[in-house]
Amino acid sequence: MATTEADQRKKKSDAFQYGTYSAKLTADDHKEMLLQLYLARYFDVRLIKEKKRGRLTGTLYSSHNQEAVLVGSLYGLKPKDWISPIHRDMPAFFMKDIKAGWRNLDRMGMSVQQVCAQVWGRVDSPGRARDNWSHIGSRSKHIIHSTSMLAGTIPAAAGVAYADRLSGGDAVVLTYNGEGSTAQGVFHEAINFAAVHSLPVVTVIENNQWAYGTPTYLEYSQEDFARRADGYGIPGLVADGQNVLDVYDKVLEAVDYARSGKGPSIVECKTFRAYGHGDHDDDRAARYRPKEEVEAGRARDPIAVMKRIMVERGLMTQKEAATYAAEGKSASEVSNEDFPPDVVAYLSEGIEFAINSPLPPAEEGGMWVFREEN
Amino acid sequence: MAVAEQVSSKKNYLTALKEAVFEEMQRNPDMVCIGEDIGFLGGAFGVTEGLKAMYGPERVIDAPISEAAIVGVACGMCLNGKTTLVEMQFIDFISCGFDQIVNMTATYHYRTAGEVNMPMVIRGPAGGYGGGALYHSQMNEAWFANSPGLKIVCPSTPRDAKGLLKSALRDPNPVMVYEMKELYRQNKIAEEVPEGDAALVPIGQASIRREGDDVTLVTYGNNVYHCLAAADNLAEEGFSAEVLDIRTLVPLDEATIIESLKKTNRLVVVNEAPRTCGFAGEVLARMSEEAFEYLDAPPARVTRLDTPVPWVKPLELYVLPSVEKITDAALRVCKF
Numbered sequence: 001m002a003t004t005e006a007d008q009r010k011k012k013s014d015a016f017q018y019g020t021y022s023a024k025l026t027a028d029d030h031k032e033m034l035l036q037l038y039l040a041r042y043f044d045v046r047l048i049k050e051k052k053r054g055r056l057t058g059t060l061y062s063s064h065n066q067e068a069v070l071v072g073s074l075y076g077l078k079p080k081d082w083i084s085p086i087h088r089d090m091p092a093f094f095m096k097d098i099k100a101g102w103r104n105l106d107r108m109g110m111s112v113q114q115v116c117a118q119v120w121g122r123v124d125s126p127g128r129a130r131d132n133w134s135h136i137g138s139r140s141k142h143i144i145h146s147t148s149m150l151a152g153t154i155p156a157a158a159g160v161a162y163a164d165r166l167s168g169g170d171a172v173v174l175t176y177n178g179e180g181s182t183a184q185g186v187f188h189e190a191i192n193f194a195a196v197h198s199l200p201v202v203t204v205i206e207n208n209q210w211a212y213g214t215p216t217y218l219e220y221s222q223e224d225f226a227r228r229a230d231g232y233g234i235p236g237l238v239a240d241g242q243n244v245l246d247v248y249d250k251v252l253e254a255v256d257y258a259r260s261g262k263g264p265s266i267v268e269c270k271t272f273r274a275y276g277h278g279d280h281d282d283d284r285a286a287r288y289r290p291k292e293e294v295e296a297g298r299a300r301d302p303i304a305v306m307k308r309i310m311v312e313r314g315l316m317t318q319k320e321a322a323t324y325a326a327e328g329k330s331a332s333e334v335s336n337e338d339f340p341p342d343v344v345a346y347l348s349e350g351i352e353f354a355i356n357s358p359l360p361p362a363e364e365g366g367m368w369v370f371r372e373e374n
Numbered sequence: 375m376a377v378a379e380q381v382s383s384k385k386n387y388l389t390a391l392k393e394a395v396f397e398e399m400q401r402n403p404d405m406v407c408i409g410e411d412i413g414f415l416g417g418a419f420g421v422t423e424g425l426k427a428m429y430g431p432e433r434v435i436d437a438p439i440s441e442a443a444i445v446g447v448a449c450g451m452c453l454n455g456k457t458t459l460v461e462m463q464f465i466d467f468i469s470c471g472f473d474q475i476v477n478m479t480a481t482y483h484y485r486t487a488g489e490v491n492m493p494m495v496i497r498g499p500a501g502g503y504g505g506g507a508l509y510h511s512q513m514n515e516a517w518f519a520n521s522p523g524l525k526i527v528c529p530s531t532p533r534d535a536k537g538l539l540k541s542a543l544r545d546p547n548p549v550m551v552y553e554m555k556e557l558y559r560q561n562k563i564a565e566e567v568p569e570g571d572a573a574l575v576p577i578g579q580a581s582i583r584r585e586g587d588d589v590t591l592v593t594y595g596n597n598v599y600h601c602l603a604a605a606d607n608l609a610e611e612g613f614s615a616e617v618l619d620i621r622t623l624v625p626l627d628e629a630t631i632i633e634s635l636k637k638t639n640r641l642v643v644v645n646e647a648p649r650t651c652g653f654a655g656e657v658l659a660r661m662s663e664e665a666f667e668y669l670d671a672p673p674a675r676v677t678r679l680d681t682p683v684p685w686v687k688p689l690e691l692y693v694l695p696s697v698e699k700i701t702d703a704a705l706r707v708c709k710f
């Protein structure tokens with residue numbers, strides 16, 4: 001049964017039709033998007049390896065198999081747009097505006113060095129390692145700082161959007177949330193507010209079928225989390241979260257809608273969490289999730305889906321597609337040779353920087369409770 | 375039974391909690407457990423592992439990520455005759471259910487002139503020292519101590535963990551149980567834990583962890599162990615410290631503290647929460663009202679700085695109470 005389901009899904013991808021926005025993407029865009037998929041994947045597997053080697057402490061929340069959601073949603077944004085990533089979106093911090101140059105420090109995304117310094121808990125992290133993992137952000141780079149409180153930044157997203165409009169801007173604010181987090185009261189309050197005021201807020205729901213150890217049918221009574229939009233009278237779109245081009249189309253449709261003043265929308269991206277909730281949960285997840293479900297959920301690796309499309313459209317040869325074979329492999333199976341050298345080099349620069357960055361001085365624990373000077 | 379996983383008869387804090395939950399579920403068919411990931415997963419830390427398999431999905435509810443609804447639904451069940459055990463995955467997330475606790479649940483008995491009881495227990499992993507950062511390290515008990523109608527306990531040993539949780543589940547009032555997650559799996563403190571009614575530890579009774587004559591260190595939770603270590607340091611300096619674990623914050627066992635002060639005449643109070651309006655301040659205030667005549671020196675408190683709990687180790691230790699900070703404060707009080 002699992003294989004038939006996987007086959008059906010495969011067929012769906014093969015039948016992919018370009019949408020309004022993806023139809024305009026060039027061959028170079030396709031290549032760049034594929035490269036970014038590799039980059040997000042490499043971030044994940046490399047951190048798992050670093051942790052296994054004992055070079056890293058702290059929990060990792062893997063975005064393995066969900067990379068198309070990040071790449072596809074970020075690709076169509078303008079530099080001035082804001083994003084609000086959460087625990088499973090770590091690569092988003094350095095992939096925002098990455099089109100402006102991976103190593104360009106003036107672009108509107110963080111440097112990979114900064115993000116690695118955060119992961120390693122070092123002073124060169126944007127938050128000087130005061131809080132862990134994804135709890136960073138940057139006002140100047142238009143990245144809202146997350147907390148642990150799920151859905152807690154959507155109200156702030158609405159506030160940022162409101163303020164931007166008040167100042168005559170036309171930026172869009174894109175927030176990310178797991179499907180489980182849509183059950184938070186504040187999710188409802190914030191989107192309702194955004195809808196009433198037609199605020200340019202796009203909420204991406206990363207539906208990876210699980211919220212920690214809880215399956216979707218215990219989180220929401222309908223199949224599509226996008227239907228949450230109906231109650232607010234706003235658009236609710238569903239994207240194939242394994243297909244970076246479909247995510248790109250749906251998110252950009254919502255972004256354009258928002259930018260033109262029509263208000264917020266929700267874009268649900270259907271995907272699947274490859275591993276445990278965090279790396280601490282891998283062993284238990286193997287018990288609470290049926291093996292067949294996990295295999296079916298991982299059957300459509302976003303890297304493979306993109307390669308297939310590119311080969312079909314003649315943007316890549318079969319041979320080229322086989323060169324860097326990261327798809328379908330877990331962190332323990334994959335090696336640096338499975339990734340383009342650029343990708344490996346880029347992240348390695350970040351990690352080297354992080355390792356050489358010092359810990360913050362202890363006294364900083366007592367600083368910045370209040371602003372002291374006026 | 376799923377809880378008997380340790381070979382030795384000594385049980386750790388986590389196993390003791392598990393035993394309390396399983397025993398009370400067995401004893402009370404009207405008891406319902408509700409929380410995030412408590413069923414299939416068995417809870418983030420495994421306190422309810424095996425519970426759903428044993429008692430079924432009606433009595434062990436895997437709730438959506440909705441803390442306000444979780445507390446509020448539990449409140450409704452209490453209103454309609456059930457006993458409820460609410461798990462907060464981390465006590466930090468309780469802020470998302472705050473209104474349903476302080477306005478809905480805590481006041482119910484009061485505003486109905488005693489018509490309605492709220493046999494609800496809210497338990498969750500709390501406390502710092504584990505590198506959990508701002509939102510996985512909190513001790514926010516003072517928010518609730520300042521909300522009349524809620525009892526608050528904070529066990530520091532496996533026996534107390536089991537005994538207080540069991541008592542909480544038999545109490546007709548809402549009780550908050552602050553569990554020390556850094557103690558969950560500490561083998562050093564594993565001990566024999568009684569079964570059934572013999573395990574009950576009454577709410578509202580302090581416990582003397584170490585006897586002494588020169589100064590009383592009043593504390594609870596993680597800092598019990600820091601105070602015991604500080605007492606060793608003080609002994610080297612020639613001072614004998616009494617370590618008093620209050621175990622229950624509300625209602626506070628003032629009598630035991632006063633008895634101790636009659637003997638030692640010196641007081642240091644330690645809590646992990648921030649200083650301003652932390653529970654240590656409450657203890658000091660009460661003792662200055664009730665036991666002023668027994669004090670030979672101004673009392674002191676050791677608390678977290680008035681900051682959040684930062685992530686990386688040097689910063690975390692900078693803001694939290696430590697053995698050294700407690701020793702120093704006690705020495706100052708002893709040498710006054």
Ligand SMILES: Cc1ncc(C[n+]2csc(CCOP(=O)(O)OP(=O)(O)O)c2C)c(N)n1
Binds near residue numbers: 150180463467
């Ligand atoms: C308010 C709040 N409640 C509970 C948690 C604990 N928690 C962290 S992640 C998580 C599951 C989130 O699931 P989902 O939203 O689907 O995102 P995913 O992890 O699957 O990407 C839970 C319950 C939290 N961080 N915040």
Ligand SMILES: [Mg+2]
Binds near residue numbers: 178179180208211212
């Ligand atoms: Mg999820």
